[in-house]
Amino acid sequence: xxxxxxxxxxxxxxxxxxxxxxxxxxxxxxxxxxxxxxIDGIRAILKEFKPELVSVLNREDAERLKSEFQDVTILxxxxxxxxxxxxxxxxxxxxxxxxxxxxxPTMKAMEAGKSIAxxxxxxxxxxxxxxxxxxxxxETPILPVxxxxxxxxxxxxxxxxxxxxxxxxxxxxGSFRDKTRSELTNVxxxxxxxxxxxSMGSKITIDSATMMNKGLEVIEAHWLFDLPYEQIDVxxxxxxxxxxxxxxxxxxxxxQLGTPDMRVPIQYALTYPDRLPLIEAKRLSLADAATLHxxxxxxxxxxxxxxxxxxxKTGGTMPTVLNAANEAAVGLFLERKIPxxxxxxxxxxxxxxxxxxxxxxxxTIQEVDQDTRKYIESLY
Numbered sequence: 001x002x003x004x005x006x007x008x009x010x011x012x013x014x015x016x017x018x019x020x021x022x023x024x025x026x027x028x029x030x031x032x033x034x035x036x037x038x039i040d041g042i043r044a045i046l047k048e049f050k051p052e053l054v055s056v057l058n059r060e061d062a063e064r065l066k067s068e069f070q071d072v073t074i075l076x077x078x079x080x081x082x083x084x085x086x087x088x089x090x091x092x093x094x095x096x097x098x099x100x101x102x103x104x105p106t107m108k109a110m111e112a113g114k115s116i117a118x119x120x121x122x123x124x125x126x127x128x129x130x131x132x133x134x135x136x137x138x139e140t141p142i143l144p145v146x147x148x149x150x151x152x153x154x155x156x157x158x159x160x161x162x163x164x165x166x167x168x169x170x171x172x173x174g175s176f177r178d179k180t181r182s183e184l185t186n187v188x189x190x191x192x193x194x195x196x197x198x199s200m201g202s203k204i205t206i207d208s209a210t211m212m213n214k215g216l217e218v219i220e221a222h223w224l225f226d227l228p229y230e231q232i233d234v235x236x237x238x239x240x241x242x243x244x245x246x247x248x249x250x251x252x253x254x255x256q257l258g259t260p261d262m263r264v265p266i267q268y269a270l271t272y273p274d275r276l277p278l279i280e281a282k283r284l285s286l287a288d289a290a291t292l293h294x295x296x297x298x299x300x301x302x303x304x305x306x307x308x309x310x311x312x313k314t315g316g317t318m319p320t321v322l323n324a325a326n327e328a329a330v331g332l333f334l335e336r337k338i339p340x341x342x343x344x345x346x347x348x349x350x351x352x353x354x355x356x357x358x359x360x361x362x363x364t365i366q367e368v369d370q371d372t373r374k375y376i377e378s379l380y
Contacts, residue, residue: 002270005032005090005114007081007105010041012201013096013119013145016263018045020270023279028270032087034080034097039065046072053087055080078104085109092270094145095120098203099327100320100369103127107362110140117269119145121216122327126320127365128223142224143269148217149224150265151243151256156225157273159248167221168245168253170237171297174208177238181301187340189333206330210343215308219319222312229312234305236295241284259284304344307351316356317368324369325350328376337380346376 004021008014014035021028032053035042039061042054046069055075056062062076075083078101085093085105093109094117095102102120109116111134118124124131135142144150148169156164175194176184192209193202207213218232243265245255258264259282267278299306304326311322329346332338338346350372357364 001027001029002091003029003031003089004270005084005087005093005109006030006096007034007084007094007102007120008036008096008098009033009045010035010038011096011098012204013262013266014094015041017094017096017266017270018049020263020267021049024276027276031089032084034084037061043068052089053084055084081105082108086112086114088112090114092117094266094270095123096145098122098201100126100323103131103365104362106131107134110134110138113138113140115140116142117145117266118142119266121146121213121220122323124220124223125216125323126369127362128219128319129359130362130365132223132226143272144220144224145265145269146217146220147260147262147265148244149220150268152221152225152246154256154268155244155246155254159246159254161226163248163250164225164227164231165247165249165251166231166233167225167227168247169214169217169221169232169234170240170242170244171211171214171234172208172240173236173238174211174213175205176209177236181341184341185339189336192333192340202334203327203330206333206343207326209340210304210326210330211302212304212308212326212343212347214302215305215311216323218305218308219312229309234297236297238293238295239289241289241292257284257286304347307344307347311351314356316358317360317365318351318354318356320360320365320368321350321354321356321372322347324372325376328373332376332380346379349379350375 021030030049030051033051034055036057053073059076062074065074082105086108093114095106096119100122103123106123144153175192193205214234221232240260242255242257245253247253311318325347329343333343
């Protein structure tokens, strides 16, 4: 049995992780869990799974839960998030929190010898050089939870990295894939959150609409699979059946296919190298799918993807700026303070003003992150 420390239990990935634990009680035990402001969700998890340690965002909520659950250690804030990650009984840490707040808990968990099932993109985007070095130093594996990186990881099983020609990351195109740029001028938050294929959290759904989600995945893939950006491509594939592909030197292409269900990559990260049945999974029928569509990526249509490539190739602190500016800009859009297309212009402004610092340490990364957020927020 594997003991799971789950960060971000009430978000989209967290809820689906909970579903996997619920359906395989003989394989997994939830030992420690963190949530944000969804106290009702945390309360339900406490009653059903009885984890030994729980952390929430606000101290007031933690005090309220303490009065209800006297036999559980209940913490709050960033310190509580870290304590959840390093809880001594956990074998695997599922990092499903959103944003750069997930970086330090990941680092601390690796230092504590935990395996990492990583759904938090920002950990590798902002500090990939530090995280991968720590993974090697502490001999702690990082298992990808994103469907695209899981697909690549699965396609590489039994293969040698020296034979890779390129990675092909597929993109659904998001909520606005069929709209021209001129048609994006007056789109609403509700329009942007209406993803055609996936059920995800609000921030990642907006990132999918701008294609920043795919840009962050390109940077992640660079670190996870140790390949230059020139060998990482993005391909539009609206059905989200092929989750990504690997092309080898001999022209062979191996793809991982399946219906859009995030429980598949989550469960594979938890069971690797084994597999378990996925309860109530919709099976893929290519006969029913009939036709799969692909289209070359248009960087003029999706400039955020271009910004991500530029930030990744520049390196240093530039990916930190990219990520922080995007988080701040998406937040402003979700608060209805800026139009949709302003997201990308704010990211471009932040990158243009920044002078990248090579090989930054964690403290520098955190300083640049905060400076970028303050800059974006100061504009509105």
